[in-house]
Amino acid sequence: MPLPLIRLSISPTNGTAHHGVMVGTEPLTVCATHATDLALIAENTAHSLCQSCTRAWLILTTHPHPGGEPDLRPAVGTGKSATAHRPIPGHLLGYCGKPLDARPTSARRVCANCSSLAAALERFHRLAGEVSLLFEGSCPRDEDVLWAPNGRGNLVTGHRRHAASGTAWCGTLLSGPNPDASTECAPCRRAWRNERDRRSTVLPRMRSRARWWHQRRNVETFSGRAADLNNGDVYTVSGCPDQHHVLTVTHPARGRRLAALVYLPGQDEIVELGIHHDRLLVIERPQPPEAGMPRLS
Numbered sequence: 001m002p003l004p005l006i007r008l009s010i011s012p013t014n015g016t017a018h019h020g021v022m023v024g025t026e027p028l029t030v031c032a033t034h035a036t037d038l039a040l041i042a043e044n045t046a047h048s049l050c051q052s053c054t055r056a057w058l059i060l061t062t063h064p065h066p067g068g069e070p071d072l073r074p075a076v077g078t079g080k081s082a083t084a085h086r087p088i089p090g091h092l093l094g095y096c097g098k099p100l101d102a103r104p105t106s107a108r109r110v111c112a113n114c115s116s117l118a119a120a121l122e123r124f125h126r127l128a129g130e131v132s133l134l135f136e137g138s139c140p141r142d143e144d145v146l147w148a149p150n151g152r153g154n155l156v157t158g159h160r161r162h163a164a165s166g167t168a169w170c171g172t173l174l175s176g177p178n179p180d181a182s183t184e185c186a187p188c189r190r191a192w193r194n195e196r197d198r199r200s201t202v203l204p205r206m207r208s209r210a211r212w213w214h215q216r217r218n219v220e221t222f223s224g225r226a227a228d229l230n231n232g233d234v235y236t237v238s239g240c241p242d243q244h245h246v247l248t249v250t251h252p253a254r255g256r257r258l259a260a261l262v263y264l265p266g267q268d269e270i271v272e273l274g275i276h277h278d279r280l281l282v283i284e285r286p287q288p289p290e291a292g293m294p295r296l297s
Contacts, residue, residue: 070104
């Protein structure tokens, strides 16, 4: 029977949390951190997550890029013969956490930190066997869940998260999802209703644009990171069969996730998605001027 991937920490309330499993009574982390007093902790606590475990989670849960990926890539801003890095599937990000260039590399020397995490994951798979992962998919929608306020004072009332700002629609600072919330914050509900009304007015134009897109002529297609996205681009991402027609892209001041407001033809709706800054995408970019092209608001 597959072992569930859980969060482990020495303290039940704060400190550093790790992803791992319990093999019998022994804790086993994906990053090879060893401590006999590691124990299961709840979700959405005040812990900071181990950075190696964060990258290991991406490695374990991300579908490979559909166009294929080289085994090694150079870091951004380095030469072709510089140290090679092992890329996380579907990302221009190394196992070590360095941003990577889209081109392959001919270097023979491999980053020691990339090799260290690869060895830790190999050991984890060997000792843990089959592991059950709660995979959120390639297009996580934070707006579909209610969130808890920072400090977790009131867990009865949930808030809608605005991906572009990282806070609630009402401006409240948030700590994490709150699936047990029984009521929704009234200001968040009003702001969210207004946002849905705004999207509904744009929806007909985006439907028209998606229909036009299949008849496009002058379009540049390339593989790039999510940080390269512009308003008006169309992108596809591993693990999701739909095209994503971009209305707006917002780069938060902090963190490695940007927010994209996109139209999904398969679902016929406009949604706000959080995307890792270094996510590897296939981007299609229209080359202006294009007669008859529907205009984005």
